[in-house]
Amino acid sequence: MIDINIRPCDNSLLEALQHKINSKTKPAGALGMLESIALQVGLIQNTLTPALLSPNMVVFAADHGIANEGVSAYPQEVTGQMVLNFLSGGAAINVFCRQHGIELAVVDAGVTSELPAHPLLIDKKMGAGTDNFLFGPAMTQKQCEQALMAGMKIVEEIADKGCNIIGFGEMGIGNTSAASMLTHILCDIPLLHCVGKGTGLDDDQRRKKLSVLEQASQFHRLTPDADPIQVLSTFGGFEIAMMTGAMLKAAQKRIIILVDGFIASAAFLAAHALQPTILAYSFFTHLSEEQGHIKAMEFLRVRPILQLNMRLGEGTGAAIAYPIIQSAVNFLNEMASFEEARVSTKFN
Ligand SMILES: Cc1cc2ncn([C@H]3O[C@H](COP(=O)(O)O)[C@@H](O)[C@H]3O)c2cc1C
Numbered sequence: 342m343i344d345i346n347i348r349p350c351d352n353s354l355l356e357a358l359q360h361k362i363n364s365k366t367k368p369a370g371a372l373g374m375l376e377s378i379a380l381q382v383g384l385i386q387n388t389l390t391p392a393l394l395s396p397n398m399v400v401f402a403a404d405h406g407i408a409n410e411g412v413s414a415y416p417q418e419v420t421g422q423m424v425l426n427f428l429s430g431g432a433a434i435n436v437f438c439r440q441h442g443i444e445l446a447v448v449d450a451g452v453t454s455e456l457p458a459h460p461l462l463i464d465k466k467m468g469a470g471t472d473n474f475l476f477g478p479a480m481t482q483k484q485c486e487q488a489l490m491a492g493m494k495i496v497e498e499i500a501d502k503g504c505n506i507i508g509f510g511e512m513g514i515g516n517t518s519a520a521s522m523l524t525h526i527l528c529d530i531p532l533l534h535c536v537g538k539g540t541g542l543d544d545d546q547r548r549k550k551l552s553v554l555e556q557a558s559q560f561h562r563l564t565p566d567a568d569p570i571q572v573l574s575t576f577g578g579f580e581i582a583m584m585t586g587a588m589l590k591a592a593q594k595r596i597i598i599l600v601d602g603f604i605a606s607a608a609f610l611a612a613h614a615l616q617p618t619i620l621a622y623s624f625f626t627h628l629s630e631e632q633g634h635i636k637a638m639e640f641l642r643v644r645p646i647l648q649l650n651m652r653l654g655e656g657t658g659a660a661i662a663y664p665i666i667q668s669a670v671n672f673l674n675e676m677a678s679f680e681e682a683r684v685s686t687k688f689n
């Protein structure tokens with residue numbers, strides 16, 4: 342049984358933070374979304390002088406039984422091959438983490454291939470990929486709970502190193518299908534609007550993906566009021582369930598959560614269904630090109646920070662949004678107020 346309680350943010354500094362933001366030498370509101378980001382970070386950390394410490398990125402990787410149904414443009418072995426690419430530093434996420442001084446860890450949550458021991462690799466292999474959810478649940482409830490707990494443990498260890506901001510990313514061929522199913526059920530949105538081209542399906546292939554996922558939806562017949570753990574075990578991947586657990590633990594520890602794209606948002610939807618208070622600790626870093634993502638963002642009533650037509654995953658959106666969060670924290674801490682700089686305030 343997963344027992345996690347996320348306290349709502351303490352909003353006692355709300356007015357003082359807003360006053361501090363408004364007193365900076367700029368027209369009121371002129372830093373736009375940076376202002377709401379600064380406010381949210383201040384509330385998460387419950388301070389007027391927040392700080393971002395030891396930023397980390399965790400990329401959860403696993404394979405999916407549904408990949409056997411021709412739902413991805415790439416073969417399943419790419420998951421393990423990309424993990425090796427992460428370990429040798431050559432993937433997009435490596436580039437962006439290096440650029441922004443973000444520490445990277447890769448989790449084998451259930452990749453089909455055997456992976457070598459490596460300093461960046463955390464071994465939490467739950468099996469050689471999930472079962473095909475077209476014919477039964479992707480994993481058992483027990484496996485799902487184990488994955489959630491493994492994710493929590495990972496975040497506990499990262500938190501012990503003094504980190505207070507974590508980006509969440511993933512790798513797993515077929516996982517846009519899992520994410521589509523989770524979004525469909527958890528947001529109660531027709532599957533048609535949740536299924537996109539993933540790694541690059543053409544229109545015919547996307548129609549086939551939709552029909553496979555419609556069959557799975559008919560087979561399981563889960564409704565939005567189903568137990569979120571059941572929804573997660575039915576359709577989720579091991580990487581998605583582990584990410585859900587990791588996000589829950591991060592919020593419980595008041596760590597800032599940077600949610601990447603469509604798949605990380607699906608993991609977030611499961612966490613949110615379990616503990617809606619997680620929302621206050623989270624930033625949605627970019628709007629993915631994957632069409633279901635905008636639906637998930639509308640459901641959560643959140644506005645992603647960036648919109649760059651990206652559809653990669655790996656945590657890339659979270660990594661490139663990190664310096665924007667840094668700018669928000671820096672202006673709050675370092676910018677002069679009207680009074681300090683002796684600048685005249687607005688007429689009224
Ligand atoms: C080379 C390569 C690198 C990737 N990095 C992330 N993904 C992304 O694509 C996959 C999901 O798309 P689908 O459901 O269509 O398989 C995930 O692994 C995701 O992280 C990649 C995909 C490929 C091919």
Ligand SMILES: O=C(O)c1cccnc1
Binds near residue numbers: 517601634651652655
């Ligand atoms: O937005 C994402 O997370 C995404 C979209 C397509 C493929 N992989 C990941």
